Amino acid sequence: MLEAYKISYAHRKSLILQNIDVSVNYGELLVIVGPNGAGKSTLLSMLANEMGKNEEPIFFKKKTFEEWDEKELAHSKAKFSQNNNHDIPLSVKDVVLMGRYPYFNARPHKNDLEAVVKAMEETDVATLKDRDYTTLSGGEKQRVHLARVLAQLDNDIAHKLVFLDEPLNNLDVLHQHRILHTVKNFTEKGNTAVMVLHDLNLAAQFADRIMLLKKGKIVAHDVPDKVFTKEIISKVYNFPCTICPNPVNKNPLIIFGI
């Protein structure tokens, strides 16, 4: 579904990413983890076609991004970014409605408005729909943008792709899990998600595959059980840790500091 080879990126002579190969399958939830400055967000930007051209083309559903029609691409691919603008003087529902912009010209259709309502319920912001976006808290703003991204991909196209850059920042435990369940639901329908996360335990619980980055290079890229081992994690994060099976769901459970 998404294939990229030899992704490299340098900013002012410092290499941020070096020769990274990524391929993500249909229905896969890939989580990118790694310490600060590993290049996780940059990799996500490169994959989402934000940074201009890589030397080797990136293929999405066997077509390069240049070959896609801009509007059609917006029906199949969306991205949730980390640094959202905090000063958008619009009501919450108008911000979520932006996710439907690729679908209508002058006036939103009925199904656009329905998609907006559905997405707002999904991320639990429906009660805020008439509030001014600028008056919301950080976590609430975050959920508004998640709703916008969900609304954007609410259509009948098979095999959609979503990029999420640290979608759980500022969220409480309940909403963290709700969002991850929503993403998991999305991928179980044959869609694909590539997500940057900091919380290794949540990554272990939800991801199909994990990509562990350090200093712009892949350290490990495999199923959670193979990536989350004591040796790899304590070495990459430079911090002691213990890993045992989670007593409830048998996923690896990472405990730092011991």
Add this chain to the structure above:
Amino acid sequence: MISGMLLLAVLAVVSLYMGVYVFEKHSLAEVISSLITNDESLSESDRFVMMGLRLPRIVMAILIGSALAVSGTCLQGMFKNPLATPDLIGITSGASLFAALAIVLGSSLKAYIPEIFHFSFLSIMAFAGALLTMMLVYRISTSGGKTNVVVMLLSGVAITALGFAITGFLIYISKEEQLRDLTFWNLGSLGGATWTKNVILATIVLVSYLFLINKGKALNAMMLGERDAQHLGIPVEKIKKQIVVLTALMVGTSVAFAGTIGFVGLIVPYILRMVFRSNYHIILPMSAVFGGVLLLSADTISRTVAAPSEIPIGILTAFMGAPIFIAILVKTRNTM
């Protein structure tokens, strides 16, 4: 929207009747009806004042007001800031500077330019001035899709200062007749309205609106950030280029025909934002209508309040605009 258009129509009719000249037929309805029915009883001078003086002026007020307000709204969307208006960031100054150059140096330059351009020389120069300034300001103040508002406003100040200096120098060296033209630019007036100018202006405004007026969604999405707008399928770079060229065209032509009329691009979006928040999807088409309303009212006041003389219209718009400028500064001082 519809009520705005109705208001504009009513204003236009009222404005047609108001002024220094007193019609022989004394009621508004009488004059209008005899105009429509081509009544013989309407005197030559009545007809001339109506059709040759006032109507073109009214049409020009509506067109220029509308063009300036839409330019302001588009620029604010592109720079993502309510203070980005043609006059505050120096585009009007750039246009009038080039217009001034055209007036003073025009006679000697005319020999070198093709015949067909003679008539529109002034407009083309003003357009070039507006376009150059806009590109300069955008280059200086924006990097990576983010605008530094302080730099944007200060580059406007710098360009305005340069404009003043050069215009001052031009005034110093210019001849009597050129001097009168130059003063006209600096104060702004709709007094020079003719049907020819209106046709040119209307064409430019219509062509620009064809591209710009439906960009409300795109401008909304650009508030998310340019990358995120791109993920929504919006061709950000293309739209920015269209805005740069078309607003330069509209501002340039307005300046060429009516001089510098300030603050219209600030006042209209500001008032609309108070009602509709920053939803460009609504305020962009609305500013096209209410820009016309604002400038037409201002021009009618400027003709009538101190009759028989006229107050330069720039003074009136500045009176309304400056307090709004300060209000926006106070409101956004924490985020600058």
